[in-house]
Amino acid sequence: MGHTPAPVDLGPATALICRECGESYDLGPRYACEQCFGPLEISYDFGAVTRSDIEAGPGNIWRYRGLLPVPSQVAETPNTEPGLTRLVRADDLAESLGLQKLWVKDDSGNPTHSFKDRVVAVALAAARELGFKVLACPSTGNLANAVAAAAARAGIRSAVFVPADLEAQKIIMTAVYGGLFVTVDGNYDDVNRLASEIAGEREDWAFVNVNVRPYYAEGSKTLGYEIAEQLGWRLPEQIVVPVASGSQLTKIDKAFRELIALGLVEDRPYKVFGAQAAGCGPVAAAFKAGHDVVRPVRPDTIAKSLAIGNPADGPYVLDVARRTGGAVEDVTDAEVVEGIQLLARTEGIFSETAGGVVVATLRKLVSAGRLDPAAETVIINSGDGLKTLDAVAPVARPSANIAPSLEAFRKAGLG
Numbered sequence: 563m564g565h566t567p568a569p570v571d572l573g574p575a576t577a578l579i580c581r582e583c584g585e586s587y588d589l590g591p592r593y594a595c596e597q598c599f600g601p602l603e604i605s606y607d608f609g610a611v612t613r614s615d616i617e618a619g620p621g622n623i624w625r626y627r628g629l630l631p632v633p634s635q636v637a638e639t640p641n642t643e644p645g646l647t648r649l650v651r652a653d654d655l656a657e658s659l660g661l662q663k664l665w666v667k668d669d670s671g672n673p674t675h676s677f678k679d680r681v682v683a684v685a686l687a688a689a690r691e692l693g694f695k696v697l698a699c700p701s702t703g704n705l706a707n708a709v710a711a712a713a714a715r716a717g718i719r720s721a722v723f724v725p726a727d728l729e730a731q732k733i734i735m736t737a738v739y740g741g742l743f744v745t746v747d748g749n750y751d752d753v754n755r756l757a758s759e760i761a762g763e764r765e766d767w768a769f770v771n772v773n774v775r776p777y778y779a780e781g782s783k784t785l786g787y788e789i790a791e792q793l794g795w796r797l798p799e800q801i802v803v804p805v806a807s808g809s810q811l812t813k814i815d816k817a818f819r820e821l822i823a824l825g826l827v828e829d830r831p832y833k834v835f836g837a838q839a840a841g842c843g844p845v846a847a848a849f850k851a852g853h854d855v856v857r858p859v860r861p862d863t864i865a866k867s868l869a870i871g872n873p874a875d876g877p878y879v880l881d882v883a884r885r886t887g888g889a890v891e892d893v894t895d896a897e898v899v900e901g902i903q904l905l906a907r908t909e910g911i912f913s914e915t916a917g918g919v920v921v922a923t924l925r926k927l928v929s930a931g932r933l934d935p936a937a938e939t940v941i942i943n944s945g946d947g948l949k950t951l952d953a954v955a956p957v958a959r960p961s962a963n964i965a966p967s968l969e970a971f972r973k974a975g976l977g
């Protein structure tokens with residue numbers, strides 16, 4: 563403290579601003595306001611950014627580097643190059659739900675098969691510039707995969723902490739990259755608290771979603787940029803987004819507002835809808851009760867990647883949903899499984915439980931008349947079904963098991 567920080571190259575980022583009281587800080591490894599403990603957020607000076615600059619950029623999130631808190635040469639350092647995942651027109655799913663124009667932003671196509679590669683890539687780039695030596699996180703699973711992989715690719719150490727009861731796929735997929743990997747007997751909120759305590763002791767560890775959270779969170783903006791660009795530089799009229807900490811949802815909204823302010827898309831109204839599992843739906847509960855504060859819950863759901871009982875950005879999710887005329891809704895675990903099956907059977911996309919939460923929420927919002935069936939709608943599939951096999955294993959079974967003979971096939975009476 564007291565010394566002048568060395569100048570850092572974080573591209574267009576200019577300062578950290580407290581979201582609550584507006585206090586401003588130099589760019590550095592901070593995440594909470596010293597005055598009011600509010601969360602810090604990046605502010606920028608974008609200058610002129612054009613569609614053609616972006617379109618001429620790399621085929622990954624670094625095409626938006628001029629809108630992110632990362633060094634200008636970020637694309638040239640070894641990284642996992644996430645993003646520019648497909649935006650799939652989903653006519654069959656739309657028809658089965660009574661919608662007219664629906665797209666799935668399929669983020670299962672990222673390097674470690676979830677949207678977390680975006681936020682980790684931005685956190686890694688900023689953390690290296692800020693002088694951190696280790697990439698760390700507490701995680702509900704996908705973040706663990708993304709941090710371990712990104713650190714391996716960048717040639718730095720990782721330190722990952724997860725609840726011990728995670729899906730086997732996510733445990734194995736973290737361990738395979740090497741690095742320090744600790745399972746903790748507790749839920750995510752316990753692991754998160756532990757990580758904050760460790761971050762206080764290990765000053766060269768960048769916990770991506772704790773002490774470098776302001777940088778990490780900005781990575782989610784790239785989902786919003788890509789959706790607009792892939793729609794032909796246009797905002798959707800409605801979007802349904804999964805909510806864990808709530809960061810992704812608030813940053814998609816931030817991305818849309820930035821694109822409007824920069825003149826890159828036409829200014830038209832859009833509605834943002836949040837999707838949670840009923841077994842961990844504190845933001846949905848607050849939305850429905852008309853509350854501004856989010857009461858923490860103890861998670862109990864198969865949607866483990868969304869199982870954050872005390873979501874850091876919960877109140878800001880409520881703000882976005884209310885300001886845009888959206889909503890936050892929750893669905894049961896049985897509906898989540900149906901959602902996974904519906905997306906798979908209509909569009910050939912196998913989502914993890916978080917995707918099932920989104921599809922089921924979409925269906926619920928349509929039947930409740932909360933979504934306009936004629937409006938252009940985008941939903942997010944944030945992860946790959948291969949990571950949450952147990953959720954569908956009981957209902958996803960072969961049609962039959964037969965001996966290797968034509969007779970056996972005939973006898974089985976199969977279509």
Ligand SMILES: *Cc1c(COP(=O)(O)O)cnc(C)c1O
Nearest residue numbers: 704806807808809810916944945
């Ligand atoms: C982390 C995660 C989210 C949402 O995370 P936020 O904390 O709300 O930003 C959504 N889907 C999946 C699959 C995730 O792993």
